[in-house]
Every structure is written in structure tokens, then in C-alpha cells.
Amino acid sequence: MTITRAKTMGFCFGVKNTIKLAMELIRSSSGPIYSLGEIVHNETLVKEFSDRGLKVIRANDEVEKGRLLIRAHGVRPEIEEKFRNNGFDVIDGTCPIVKKNQIAAREAEFPIILFCKKDHDEAVGIAGYAEKPCYAVESESDIDSIEKGEYTAIVQTTFSYEKLSAYTKMLEEKGCILHFAGSGICHASIDRRAAVEALSKLVEMIVVVGDENSANSKALFCLASSLVPHAYMVSGPESVTKEMASFENVGITAGASVSESLVKRVEERLSALSIDV
Ligand code: SF4
Known part of the structure; x- marks a missing residue:
């Protein structure tokens, strides 16, 4: 053969960066250390880190105060805030490319159209930064409810190119003007x-x-x-x-x-x- x-x-750049942060956290911490969700979609690695003390927790878990790593997908800002307010030392491992989308959502000039997989953690996190109405577009049916107008368009980093160009065309045919912001597809x-x-x-x-x-x-x-x-x-x-x-x-x-x-x-x-x- x-x-x-x-x-x-x-491994992409964002995942490598989070793994590096996780290793530093393990090396430099004597108290409890956590990651908010699995740091990567890789069971073997998550287990290796967990054996070395990095415990996976969810946003609503009640755990002893410690150091918390936010993974590459990022989270909604209020979740990060909640942990900081509760005395956790939060280490932000959000991939800089995802961060760019979060900032674009916060600073959007128009209502937002977010091309994404709606239940993906990265999309949920980006939508959490939006201060203007944010409409998620995952499939053709989501376009029906979007009215003609100007929008800031943000694209989840792993969204499909083919879908993006098809949906952009459909929205423009409906009379929507899209101002693309953020990082686009990674x-x-x-x-x-x-x-x-x-x-x-x-x-x-x-x-x-x-x-x-x-x-x-x-x-x-x-x-x-x-x-x-x-x-x-x-x-x-x-x-x-x-x-x-x-x-x-x-x-x-x-x-x-x-x-x-x-x-x-x-x-x-x-x-x-x-x-x-
Ligand atoms: S945006 Fe996602 S896929 Fe791209 S480098 Fe960052 S973590 Fe990796």
C-alpha cells in the first residue's frame, strides 16, 4: 500500500496556541485548573490533559475557584465575565481569528447577518458580542425572514464557501446590502x-x-x-x-x-x- x-x-495555528497555553497552565499552576469545554475535539488529547490536572467544566458548573482556560472557539462575553467576577484567573485562548469576528460583532454598524452553524460554540460566542440584532443564516430557509436593508455580514471561520456565495447572492437578490466584516473563512x-x-x-x-x-x-x-x-x-x-x-x-x-x-x-x-x- x-x-x-x-x-x-x-493542527491549525489556533489549536496549537490553545495547547501551548494549556501546557503552560499545567506547568505553572499549583491550584485547580480548568478548561471551559474540551480544548480540542480530540478525545485522546483531552484525556491526556485531564490526567495532568486540567479538568473540563461547563459554564454553569459550580467548582472551586482556580485558573480557567477559554478554548480557541471562544465564549459569550458574559460567561467570561461571570468567572472573572467570581475570582477565577481567566486565560483567554480564543483564536485571534475568531476574536476578530467577536470584535466585528461588537462594533457592527448595522444589524448583523452571521453565516454560521447556529449551535456551534464559536457562532454562539460571536453572537454574544453583538450589540445590534443578529440574524444567524445556516440554511436557505433562514433567508426568508430577513428583510431588505443594510447589514454587517460576519462569517463563522469554518463556514462553507459554496454556501456563503450562494446565500450572499440570494440575499443581494432580495435587496440586502452586505458589508462584510471580521475575519471571514479561516x-x-x-x-x-x-x-x-x-x-x-x-x-x-x-x-x-x-x-x-x-x-x-x-x-x-x-x-x-x-x-x-x-x-x-x-x-x-x-x-x-x-x-x-x-x-x-x-x-x-x-x-x-x-x-x-x-x-x-x-x-x-x-x-x-x-x-x-
Ligand atoms: S479560526 Fe479555527 S480553524 Fe482557523 S486557526 Fe483559528 S482555531 Fe484554527
């Missing part, structure tokens, strides 16, 4: 998608390493499925099957919360199983 890697894959997502497109020209099958609850991994899997006859998503080496190992020419990519070591273990498992097929 030949395994070809996508040119760009795995380059980490764009680069990973482009790398999968290039990879698809070289292989017959693509394995996407990523967690089921990771939006960017799922988006890569959807893209791969549309480009090659066979695509699979695996969370780790244990999910690799004999069927996957039966292909000769295999491509591999990984979501933004996947470490190099996890990719390596998936590759090793594929190669090992291919010998038995």
Missing part, C-alpha cells in the same frame, strides 16, 4: 480543503482522521467523499478496518484538532493491516 499525505493537514480550513482536492487527483481512497464532533473534520470528509470513490473517517488507529486497508493507493488527511502522532498511528495501522489483506 502507498500512503500519500495531504500537503496541509492536522485560511486553515481553505488550505486543508485545497490540499484534499489536490490529493484526490493522486489516490483512489482518502482517510480523514478526525473526531465525529469536529466540524472541520466532517467538512473534510464530505469534501473527500465528493472527490474520490471511497472515503472514510476514523477517530484513531482502532477505527481502521480491513476494508480500508484493501486499497493500493491511499490518501490521508486530518482535521485541525488532530496531532501528528495520531496521524502516524493511523498510517501504521493501515500499513500493518494491508499486509494481511
Whole structure:
């Protein structure tokens, strides 16, 4: 079996930054340390950090005062405020690219149209910064209730390009004037998608390493499925099957919360199983 890697894959800048902050927090703290939600969509890493003392909590949990890490997706400002007011030392790990969207929401000149997956934590956090009405657009049906007018348009960093251009066109046809602000779609997502497109020209099958609850991994899997006859998503080496190992020419990519070591273990498992097929 030949395994070809996508040119760009795995940890993005924002995730690397949060992991670095988490490691510093573990190293420098003697009291309780927490992360507000899982720092990455990667069960293995979350467990590793939890074994070293970084406990995952939710916004409403009642816990002993300590140091709290906000992950790359960011949170609503009132949640951060609540912890600060309760005496927590809050370390803001919000990715600077997401932060730009939060600031754009706070400073918006017009009512906001937020192109996003409505229940995604990043979108919920950005909407929390809005001081003007904020309309979330996730699908075509959301456009029906938006009236003609001027809007500040903000795009969740992992939103699909195809949907964004289709919905923008529909809104403009309705007479909406959109003033785009914030960061737009993140380059980490764009680069990973482009790398999968290039990879698809070289292989017959693509394995996407990523967690089921990771939006960017799922988006890569959807893209791969549309480009090659066979695509699979695996969370780790244990999910690799004999069927996957039966292909000769295999491509591999990984979501933004996947470490190099996890990719390596998936590759090793594929190669090992291919010998038995
Ligand atoms: S995907 Fe982009 S916006 Fe999201 S955490 Fe990574 S670098 Fe930041």
C-alpha cells in the first residue's frame, strides 16, 4: 500500500496556541485548573490533559475557584465575565481569528447577518458580542425572514464557501446590502480543503482522521467523499478496518484538532493491516 499525505493537514495555528497555553497552565499552576469545554475535539488529547490536572467544566458548573482556560472557539462575553467576577484567573485562548469576528460583532454598524452553524460554540460566542440584532443564516430557509436593508455580514471561520456565495447572492437578490466584516473563512480550513482536492487527483481512497464532533473534520470528509470513490473517517488507529486497508493507493488527511502522532498511528495501522489483506 502507498500512503500519500495531504500537503496541509492536522493542527491549525489556533489549536496549537490553545495547547501551548494549556501546557503552560499545567506547568505553572499549583491550584485547580480548568478548561471551559474540551480544548480540542480530540478525545485522546483531552484525556491526556485531564490526567495532568486540567479538568473540563461547563459554564454553569459550580467548582472551586482556580485558573480557567477559554478554548480557541471562544465564549459569550458574559460567561467570561461571570468567572472573572467570581475570582477565577481567566486565560483567554480564543483564536485571534475568531476574536476578530467577536470584535466585528461588537462594533457592527448595522444589524448583523452571521453565516454560521447556529449551535456551534464559536457562532454562539460571536453572537454574544453583538450589540445590534443578529440574524444567524445556516440554511436557505433562514433567508426568508430577513428583510431588505443594510447589514454587517460576519462569517463563522469554518463556514462553507459554496454556501456563503450562494446565500450572499440570494440575499443581494432580495435587496440586502452586505458589508462584510471580521475575519471571514479561516485560511486553515481553505488550505486543508485545497490540499484534499489536490490529493484526490493522486489516490483512489482518502482517510480523514478526525473526531465525529469536529466540524472541520466532517467538512473534510464530505469534501473527500465528493472527490474520490471511497472515503472514510476514523477517530484513531482502532477505527481502521480491513476494508480500508484493501486499497493500493491511499490518501490521508486530518482535521485541525488532530496531532501528528495520531496521524502516524493511523498510517501504521493501515500499513500493518494491508499486509494481511
Ligand atoms: S480553524 Fe482557523 S479560526 Fe479555527 S482555531 Fe484554527 S486557526 Fe483559528
